[in-house]
Amino acid sequence: MLQIRNLHAAVDGKEILKGVDLEVNAGEVHAIMGPNGSGKSTLANVIAGRDGYEVTAGEVLYQGENLLDWAPEERACRGIFLAFQYPVEIPGVNNTYFLRAALNAHRKFHGEPELDSMQFLQRVREKLEVLHIDEDLLHRAVNEGFSGGEKKRNEIFQMAVLEPLLAVLDETDSGLDIDALRTVAEGVNRLRSPERAMIVVTHYQRLLEYIVPDRVHVLADGRIAASGGKDLAVQLEERGYTWLEEGGIGELESAAEA
C-alpha cells in the first residue's frame, strides 16, 4: 500500500529526514517510535502533504502511484488520513457541517452521490456509539473548547466516518490519561481491517499495549535505525532512547532479528 524509498525531507532548509525506507502493506499496523526530533512528525506530515515540508530526494508511492504529486485534499480523498498531534480548533464551524462536507468531498471524488443531512446523521450515529462519543459533540464547533481527550477522540471519530485506507496517527496518545487512551485505542482497533493499513507514531510504548502493532520501527536522526516485532517497542521502552543514541543500535538490530 505504501512504499517509502530513500525519503529526504527538509523544514525551513534544515534536513530532518535523511533517507527513510518503509513499506506498509494493507491490513498491517506499523508503529514508528523514536526520540523527540528524530523526524516522526515530519514523516507523518510529509505523507499528509502539509506545506513547509520539502521533499528533497526519494519517493513515496501509495498504491503504486506517486503520492507527492497530489494536493493534501486529493490524498485525503484517495484514502489517506492523518490524525493530528494537535487537532485545530475551528470556531464557527460545527462538526456535523464539517464532517459532512468532508465526506461528500470524498464521495464526489469517487463519483458517488452526496449524502443529505439525514443520511449523513444516520451513518454518523452508528460510529458515535462505537466510540462512546456523546451526540452533543456533533453540534459543537470543531474542537473548540474540547479537552485533550475529546480532541483525540474526535480525530478517531473523523477517521471512522471517512474510512481511510491508510491512517497515520501522529502522537495520538500524547496528553491522554489512561481511560482516554483506552477509549481511543479501542476506537482504533475497531477500524483495523484487512484492507486498511495504519501507521502509529508514538514516543512511548504505552499506546502499543493497546494497539498491538505488526511491525515496530525506530526512527533516529532521520532514518529508520531498526525494525522488528512488537517486542522491540518493549525493549526500547526499558532501555530508553539515550541508550540508542549512545550506540545501542547494533544491539537493537540483533534484538530485532531475534
Add this chain to the structure above:
Amino acid sequence: MGDTQPTQLRSGNVSPLVQRWGETLTELRPASGEPGWLAEIRTRAADAFRRNGLPGNKDEAWKYTSLRRLEELDPDLGGTDPASAGHDAGPPLPGLAGFGFRWSGGRIDFRDTPAPEGVTIEHVEDALAGGNEPVKDQLKSLFESIEFGSRARAFEALNTALPGPGVVIHVAAGVDAGRCVAEWDLPLAAESGMHNPRLYVVLEAGARLELIEQHGGEPARSGSAHRDVAQGLNLLFRAELSEAAVLQHVRIQNEDNDGIVLTFAGVRQAASSRYRFSGFDTGGGLVRHAIECFLQGPGAQAEVQGAFVTDGERHVDYHVCIDHQAADCSSDQFFRGVLGGHSRGVFNGKAVIRAGADGASVRQSNANLLLSREAEIDTKPELEIHADEVEASHGATVGQLDENAVFYLRSRGLSEAAARRILTTAFCRAVADRLDDPGMSEAVAGLLERAMPREMPETAPEK
C-alpha cells in the same frame, strides 16, 4: 472624471455639489402645516450646511472615507417626486413578515399588515399635523436632539434642513410591537441625486420593537451596476427609548457597486433600556453608518455589532460612539470584517465614560480578515474614561486565515478554496450567531457567504 465636468473636483472638495445643494436649501419654502419650531430648526440646519459644506479628509471622522463618489450624483436633491419607482427586485432578505413600509425615492408605501394595538406607524408630517400631543412632543424633542453644527455633521444638517419624507413609529408603554420591516429602495432611474428620508422610533416605558431595515437588493443583484444614474441615500435615524424599553435593530445592506448609503443613527436611552444594533453589510460604492448611543439612565445597555464582507472596489465604514452618561451602564461593540479585492473598510468604535458614570462595563472587539493585498481596513478602537470602577476591554486585529486550520480542513478532503471559504464564513458567523432568531441568523449568514470574495489570493490561478 470626464470633460463634461465644469469644475475640477478633489477629494473632500465637492464644492459645485455643495453649492447646488446650498442653493436648493435656500429656495425651500416652509412646508404647509409645519410647526414654527420645526421651521426654525430647518433654517438653522440649512445655514449650518451652507456655512460648513461637506467634510473632507482633514476632518478626523471622515479621514478614511472619501466623498468622491458623490460627484457622480446629479446635484438635485431627490426625494420629492412621489411617482419615482424602486427597482422591484426585492430586498436582500425577501419575504420577511411584519408591519412596516417601503421607501422608494419620494414615496413611502406602508405595508398592508396592520401594526399591533398600541403601535402607530405614520408619516412624520401626519404625526406633526395630527392630534396626538405626546407624540408631537416626542418628535419635537427628537428634532431638537439632532446635532448638525459642525462640518463633520454636514449630512445630519442636510437631512434636517429638508422637509421630508419620513416615518415615525410609536410604541405605547408595555406593548411588544413585534417585527417592523423598513425597506429602503433607491430608485432605478426616475430621479438621480441624494435622497434624504428619516426614520424616528419612540418606545415608551417597557415597550419592545424589532426593527429590520433592508437596503439594496437580493444578493444576485450585487456586484454590478443596475441603474442608469447614481443614487444616494442620506438616512437619519433617531430613537428614544424610555425606561426598560427594548429596541432590536437589524440593518441589512446590500446596495450595488454604485450605491451610496449614508446613515446616521442617534439613540437616547433611559434607565434599564436596551438597544441592540446588528448590521450586516456588503458595502457599496460609498457606505457609511454612524451609530451613536446616549446611555442617559442607570443600567442602560447598548450592544452595537456588525459583520461586513466587501469585494471589488466596494467601501463600508462604521463609526460607532457610545456615550455612558449614567451609572452601571454597559456597552458592547463587536465587529467582524472580511475584505477582498480592492475594497476598503473602516471601523471606528468609541466609548466615552463620563464623570459619574461609575460601574460601567465596556467591551469592544473588532477583528478583520484581509483576503487580498490590495484590500484595506482602518480600525480604531477608542476609549475615553472619566469615571471610576470601569470594567473595559478592547481589541482590534487584522490578519489572514490560520494556515493550520486551512490544512486541517484540506487533510480531510476539502479543496483549498472550500476550506478558505468555510473558515472565512465562520469568521463572520460570529456576529450572525448573536441574533436571537435562528432563522434570521441563517439568512444573514447566507447573504454574507454569497458576498464572499470569489478570488482568494493563494488559489488565484494567474499572476
